[in-house]
Amino acid sequence: MSSYHRKYIVAGNWKMNKNAVEAKQFIEELVVELGTQSDVGVVVCPPFTALESVARALEGSHYCAVGAQNMHPEPSGAYTGEVSAEMLRHLFVSYVILGHSERRAYFGETDDFIRQKVLVALENNLKPILCVGETLEQRDAGHMFDVVGHQLREGMRGVDASQLESFVLAYEPVWAIGTGRTATPEQAQEMHAFLRKQLAGQFSEDVAQKVRILYGGSAKPDNVEQLFRQEDVDGGLVGGASLEVRSFMKIIEVAHQLTEQEFATV
Ligand code: PGA
16 A cells, blocks of 8 residues: 555445345344454445345444445436436445446446446445456457556546545456456556556546555455555455455455554554
8 A cells, every 4th residue: 555545445246146135144244243443444235136135234334335236327217127326325325336347248338328327426426436447358469558548538537536535446357357367466556556647647646646446356365465565456346255254354354454554654
C-alpha cells in the first residue's frame, strides 16, 4: 500500500451461487467471525434472490456491506428479468459490481451500456465496483494497456471528480478468473499503477489517490498477501474463495494484518 492510506476492501462476488437460506447461514457465521473489526471494508455480493436475506442477516452489523452483481440503468419499465438501482437501494444494497467480464462476454455488455449503469448507480448513491481486464490473447499481443485503458475511459466518461471517493475499480484479468492462474504481484501492480495514472489524467492526482483499485482473478488466502502488499493494490474482488467463510475470512485477515503493520510503521 502507498503512503496515502486507502482502507482495504475485500469484496466477495458469489456469482450464481447460494440460495437465500445458504446465504443467511453464511452471513450468520461471517458476522461472528468478523466481530467488530472495522479496518477492512468487507462487502458480500450475493445473487439478487439472496440480497434480502443477506441484508436482514446483517441488520445491526456495521462491519459488512451488501453489494449486487449487476443492475439495469433504467429506473423501471419493460425490461424483463432486470433490476433497477432504486430496487437495490430499497434492499439496503450499497455497492454494485458493473462491467464484470462474464457480463461483457456472455451477455454482450458494451462499454457504453456499462457507463450508463455507472452514472445511474452514482446518482442513486450506489458505489460502483467497475471491472476492467484483458483476455489472454490481448495480453499476449501486448494490447493489455490499450484494452484496459479504453474500458476505464469509456466506463467512466461523464463521472464527476466529486463522485470518485465512493468509486471502486477492479482489475480482473480475464485469464485469471476462475482458472487458478493468478496475476503475479508485479503484473497486478503494473496494471494498477497504470489505472491510477489514467485516473489522474482523466480527473486529478488527488482524486486518483483516493480510488480503491481491487485485484480479482483466482485470489486466494495463500496468494493475496503479496498482491495486497503492492502499492496500488487496495484489496480484492474474490470469487471462488469467497464462497466459504473460512477462506473469505483468511483473506480479510491478511488485509487486516497488513493494515496493522502499516500503522505500526507510520
Ligand atoms: P475468481 O473470480 O476469484 O473465482 O477467479 C473473481 C471474479 O470473477 O470476480
